[in-house]
Amino acid sequence: MDLLAPMRVGTLSAEDYASETCAAKTVDADDPYGDEPERHPALIVHGATPMNAESPPALLGDTYLTPNDLWYVRNHHPVPRLKGDAHEVTATMQCSGNRRGHMNQYGTTSGTAWGCGAASTATWAGVPLRDLVGETLNLGAAPLAAAKKLGLRHAIFEAADDMQASIPLEKALGELGDVLVAYEMNGAPIPRDHGGPLRVVVPGYAGVRNVKWVKRIVLSADTAVGAWERGMNYKAMPSHWRSKADLKGVDFAALPSIHELPTQCAFSAPAAGDAVDSDDESFEARGWALGSAGRAVHRVEVSADGGATWTEASLDAGTDQPYGRAWAWTTWSCDLPIPAGPEPLTLLARAADLGGGAMPRTPEDVWNIRGLNNNSWHTVTLGRTVAAEEEDLPKHNSMRRALALLALLRAANAVLVGDRVSYLAFGSNMHPAVLTRKRGVEPLRSMPAAAEGWRLGFSLRGGGREPSFASAEPDGRRTLYGVLFDLEPLDWARVCATEGVPFGYLAVPVRCRPLDADGRPDRREPVEMAWTLVASPGPARVADEADEPKPSERYLSYLREGARLSGLPAHWRDYLDGLSRDAAAPLAVDPVDAAWVADRLKTT
Structure with a gap:
């Protein structure tokens, strides 16, 4: 540092840096999601607007307290920006829909297909609700008994995003309830995504009762109003209600609400x-x-x-x-x-x-x-692990490996591997010369689609003539476009075997939407779950987007031509056309592939 002292031009304090950083951020006033907080790229994004993302299960065991930026995010609306001064119970908070995705193999459920990462732990600091209410309303040393004498039965929490939920007064004001109006999370002001500056913490209760951005607390004889309390969203329902038809005429307000959560256990590794x-x-x-x-x-x-x-x-x-x-x-x-x-x-x-x-x-x-x-x-x-002699076999000829992988995938997630498998292709597999001619895969269905909360990356290092390969990368602010294929399970196994799953790529589930007339995700259409491929952790993976090696022109041409042949929207084709190539890598598509595609188009 002494050597650099003569070149010093000034000192930028932490406060000035924060101020300048905030000032430099441009917020679109017309976009309700234009002022979302920054999020950790390792979060598993199920939906970007509103943000619904789970903690990476593999990281949940690294520390006892979940780091703030790795907490699961469960929002129903845009995140408000509230002004307030930053002003102790250690508790695990869990969405009542945690592990919902594992239920879908026994019947389709309604809601985000969470894995096991919609749970996180923090040490919260704040004011005990029992003390706050007792002093504010002059209820004395026994606020629960005093409130019940007044006919009050519930504590209602209203949020700045107009969400509200309630809990029984016995939990809210009970001596052992430990309910907090919290302003700190793991020793720091609560981040906006997690309810800052103030949120209610209701230990042992479903995440929905832990209301974020709380602006008003009401003691009432009745429960809160709205979908989160009186609608179907968080109600206990019998297993024989299997479809929307079974729900016709049901008085959801009369059903018991989900409060306490059952005993739970999950692997982190x-x-x-x-x-x-x-x-x-x-x-x-x-x-x-x-x-x-x-x-x-x-x-x-x-x-x-x-x-x-x-x-x-x-x-x-x-x-x-x-x-x-x-x-x-x-x-x-x-x-x-x-x-x-x-x-x-x-x-x-x-x-x-x-x-x-x-x-x-x-x-x-x-x-x-x-x-x-x-x-x-x-x-x-x-x-x-595959024996050394098997590793020497060409991957695309090893049906024994493909069948073993198919059994693995079936056991891992039967909802996605049944009579057919949905697969979102965004790289060279969009091109029929690659998917059908080289891999021998004949899709049952194909259509343009998009996965919000993901981006196109080139984070898997290649070798020889290909410097890099495409990978889906989590990014809450971007959208990945591709082709949604329905495949026979054996064809999906072929894709995985030839793509090196789980050695070069990992297969992960993503939420996809078909496109509207403008080539954007159609929010009127239901979400479809599909497999897609991300670069496996290891020495071949490039962690930083800025360091990703450029792909070859040959590889890019498969992406561009595949996008055109598959009917992907013009704005995505323009984006692919604008990607830079590795100047030292091969330039053109294999002419045999081009001729094969031309013949196939003539016959189909």
Whole structure:
């Protein structure tokens, strides 16, 4: 630094930097989502407007408290910007729809297809609601009893985005309720995405009751009004209501609302699609568990052979919580023996709390049309590493590997792998010469589509004539366009085998929409779940967008021609045309491919 001192031109304080950064940000006053906060790129985005994103499950076990920027985001509207001064209960907050996506194999549910990452833990600081209400309303040292004498039964929380929800007064003002009006999260002012400057924290209750951006608190004889309290969104419904027709005439306001959440347990590592080394005797599994209604978790059991044998896990952080007030998760870990044989491994995890609260075997046991409170045994399917002699085989000729992968995918997510598989292609697979001629895949259906909250990246390093390959990358502010294919399951296995899943790419589920007349995501159409491909973590992946290697002109030509042949909108084709190429890489499409496409177009 001394060497640079003569070149110093001034000092920029942290305050000035923050001020200049905020001033430089341009906000479109006509766009309700034009002033959204910055988000971590590792979040798994299910919807960008409003933002709905889950924490990466693999990162949930890294620290006991979830970092603020990795917390799951569950918004119903644009995030308001509120002014307020930044002014302690450790609790895990969880969306009642957490793990909803695992229910869909037993019947379609209504709502965001969350994985197991819509749960996070923080230490909250604020004012106990019991004290605030007692002093403000002069209810004395026993505010609950005094309020009930006045005929009051519920505490209603109203938010700056006009959302409101309520909780029973026994929870709101009870001595052991621990309800906070919070202004700090993990020692810092609550970020806007998580309700700052003020939010209500209701430990042990569904995330929807923990109202963000709270502006008004009302004690009432009745519950809150609106869809989040009296509509179907957060109501307990019987499993025999299977379709919208079954809901006709139902008085949703009369149904019980979801408040306390059941005992829950999930893996944070390994993740679905990971592989174990067949030469190893065991591997480590990690995760978290949460009891119901403040009860401590006292046992976690894990299986690596589909439940034939079980191993009791070690309970790590979170075991010292007060009796009856264990609001935060308990992390766990264990070494699991690797079963003999070539088959994929079926991992199961289950927990029990001190009240006897246990977990049902499958999502079918707790299925409901809203997909709420799925606390079935968490299932993760792992592959096995391929023997060296098999790795030397050409991937596109190894149907044995494709069939093994198909079994793995079926076990991992039957909702996406059944009679047909939806696959969003955005790279060279949009081009029929690649998908059909080279991979031997004949789609059952194809249409232009878009995945909001994702971008086109070139984050997978190549080799030889291809410097890089396309990858879907999470980005809450952008949209990825591509072709939505329906494939036979065996054809989907061919795609995965030839793309190097899970070694070059990982297959992940994304939410897609068909396009409207302007070539934009059509919000009037229902969301479709589909698989797409992201670059696998490892040395071949480029983490920073700015460092991504440019693709070859040959590779880009497949993207551009594939987009044109598939009817992708002009604005996306213009975007692809504007991408820079690697000047040292090959220039043209294989003439054999071009001739094949021309002949195919003539015959079709």
